[in-house]
Amino acid sequence: MIIDSIENIGKYAPSFPALSEVKKELETAMTRKEGSYNESVRYSVSEYRTRPKGTKGYETHRHAADVQIIVSGEEIIDICENAGMKARGEYDAENDIQFFDGELALRYIARPGKFIVLFPGEGHEPNLSITEPKTVRKIVFKIKM
Secondary structure, three states: OEEEEHHHHHHHOOOOOHHHHHHHHHHHHOOOOEEEEEOOEEEEEEEEEOEOOOOOOEEEOOOEEEEEEEEEOOEEEEEEOOOOOEEOOOOEOOOOEEEEEOOEEEEEEEOOOEEEEEOOOOOEEEEEOOOOOOEEEEEEEEEEO
16 A cells, blocks of 8 residues: 655656556546556546445455545545455456455545555445545546556
8 A cells, every 4th residue: 555645656656657657647537537548557537425434345456456546525545454354245357346344454534635556455445424425526546457
């Protein structure tokens, strides 16, 4: 996992080169609904209302890292301990996602100007309300691993 401000995203590129592609595409992504930089980096832009914790559980991906960037609003992203995660359902290969119950390890408040990278297998529950449901606009880059 990486958490930092957008202005620092390029400093991680030597270790994770796809982040330089994210940095290049970010300004375009702010004005579009979805797109792709190449076959291994794609993104979607969504607007939604945050929700209470526990509605869906923690999600993991097997084949893609998430780079999540809040454009407007704010939300909580809870990250769980990997040990002891219990599957809520089967793995959805088409969408590269599976949901789990698990123990909270870290609570991150996602706001504009910051980003978080969540690697395959890192359980996370995004889209959570801080106090009450609010509208959030977010870009999620999926980086094929």
